[in-house]
Amino acid sequence: MDAQHFISSGIIELYMAGIATEEEVRELEAAIVQFPAVATEVESYRHSMEEYIRMQGLNPATDVKASLFNKINNEPNLQEGSPVPGQNLQQPKVVSMQEQETKSLSWKWIATAAAVLLVGSLVLNYVFFNRYKEFREYKDKYQSLLVSQNSILSKSNLYKTRLEQMQESMEIIQDPHVLKVPLPGTKPFPEALATVFWNPQSQQVYLKVNKLPEPAADKQYQLWAIVDGKPVDMGVFEMGDTASLLQKMKVIGKAQMFAVTLEKKGGALSPTMEQMYVAGKIPG
Amino acid sequence: MEHTATYTEAELVQGLKARDQKVFGYLYDHYSPALYGVIVKVLNDNSSAGDVLQDVFLKIWRYLDSYDERKGRLFTWMLNIARNTAIDILRSKSHKLDQKIQNITDAVHSINGPLAVHQSTDYVGFSRILEKLTKEQRTLIDLAYYKGCTQEEISRVLDIPLGTVKTRMRNAIIQLRTILNK
Missing domain, CATH: 1.20.5 (Single alpha-helices involved in coiled-coils or other helix-helix interfaces)
Known part of the structure; x- marks a missing residue:
């Protein structure tokens, strides 16, 4: 672009108004250096622009000047030239x-x-x-x-x-002294089965229920020992979970037979023969 | 004005770089109305403009060593400091374009308002210019120069196409030169 072209491009006017793009500003700055005619044109525009601005000048309040000089004289860092700021104050900022x-x-x-x-x-x-x-x-x-x-x-x-x-x-x-006495079911209750473990020396008697029907709530099974043909109460025993264990009964030193009858809760004084579930003789 | 001496620009610069307060006082007396006018027009606010003017002169005093007379006149350099300082404050105050439109509208209206009291001596000359610029041309120049608007922003504010902004702005600046360089 030669000088005349540049002058008529309109960039100078936009630059003066402060709305030239950064690229246009760079172009113009290069053109000012390159073409004296462009520099003259820019100066002419600048003069009119600055005149326009100057004409709109206003007088500031009088105390501003006094305050300004007061600051300059009282702030030590203003006495001498301070470091130059990074921004270039020479050119209008876009x-x-x-x-x-x-x-x-x-x-x-x-x-x-x-x-x-x-x-x-x-x-x-x-x-x-x-x-x-x-x-x-x-x-x-x-x-x-x-x-x-x-x-x-x-x-x-x-x-x-x-x-x-x-x-x-x-x-x-x-215990080798213990005798195992199986008590099979009687005729009315053929399925029933119980076992008595008897130690004649210590006279201890234990009962194991193998199979007996669960009694009514108000009934309880009772073990009897038959001694010389007479029934002797050996105590009532529990059913349910306890029935799986050996249950300790009353002691007796002599017996020929054991039997279990179903009696009222707490036991009876003499066995009810019709309700005899199991009975077994002591071997030997 | 109280000063008696007048300085050429070269003498001014030399005196200022030597931290001569008498020269600085002359500079203030001579240029403060123009710079103050810029600040008031940018901020559209008389209350803070005095403080900003003081800041601007402090910057001039502080950064004088970075002024290079080969790159432009002292007045141009000072105007740039005043305009940039004021626009920075304007921008930090309000980022919103709406507010800027409000400001420029107010600024246009306030020409004959309370500011007229402080108007410096060239007011008569200025009215002569106003007569020869259309209201739109003034608004265009003021938005660009005093409010620091970009082409895109002016296009949005005035609701005219970008190309039209360029054409009309160019005509406004040319017209301005025609009036003032007679």
């Missing part, structure tokens, strides 16, 4: 909104920092909430474990008791 917005960084930085902090806080909230949830899960698990441990413990106690009872039963049965 200030666009966007540029300006990047300049007022302070609140933007604060906003950005706040946003970052907020996001950080949210992330931490999330992390800690998850941990808390995990913790709650673990707590629940821990509690259920505690419960199941307790139940296992109580079951294990139960088994221990059972085991002890079994061992006790085993010891009784394994």
Whole structure:
């Protein structure tokens, strides 16, 4: 572009108004150096523009000058030339909104920092909430474990008791002095079966229910020993869970036979013969 | 004005760079109305304009060493400082274009308002210019120069196409030169 072309391009006018783009400003600055005619034209426009501005001058309040000189004389850093600022004051600034917005960084930085902090806080909230949830899960698990441990413990106690009872039963049965007396079912109750373990030396008698029907609530089975043809009360016994174990009955030193009858709850003084379920003779 | 001496621009610059307060006082007396006019027109606010003017002269005092007379006249340099300082304040006050439109409208209306009291001596000359510029031409120049609007912003504010902004702005500046360089 030669000088005349540049002058008629309109860039100088836009530059004077302060609305030339950065590229146009660069082009113009180069043209001013290159073409004296362009420089003259720019100066002519600048003169009219500055005249326009100067004509709109206003007189400031008189105290501004006094205050200004007061500052200059009292601030030591104003006494001598301070470092030159980065901005080039020589040329008109092309200030666009966007540029300006990047300049007022302070609140933007604060906003950005706040946003970052907020996001950080949210992330931490999330992390800690998850941990808390995990913790709650673990707590629940821990509690259920505690419960199941307790139940296992109580079951294990139960088994221990059972085991002890079994061992006790085993010891009784394994005693060589103990006689095993099977009591098969009588004619009306052929299915019924019970076993008496009797130690004639210690006179201890144990009963094991093999199979007896569950009695009515107001009835109870009663064991009898037949001694020289007469029934001797050996006590009532429990059914249900207890029936699986050996039940210790009353002691007796002499007997030929054992029998079980169904009696009213608490037992009877003499057996009801019609309700005899099982009976067995002592072998030998 | 109290000063008796007059200085050439070269003498002014030399005195200022030597931190001569008498020269600085002359500079203030001579140029403060023009700079103050720019500040008031940009900010459209008389209350803070005095403080801004003081700031501008403090900047001039402080940054004198960075002024290069080969790159332009001292007045041009000072005008740029005043305009940039005031526009920075305007922008930091309100980022909204709406507010700027309001400001420029107010500015146009306030020409004959309370500001007229402080009008410096060239007011008569200025009315002569006003007669020869259309209201739109003045608005265009004022939006660009005093409010620091870009072409796009002017296009939005005045609701005219970008190309038209350029053409009309060019005509306004040419017209201004025709009036003033007679």
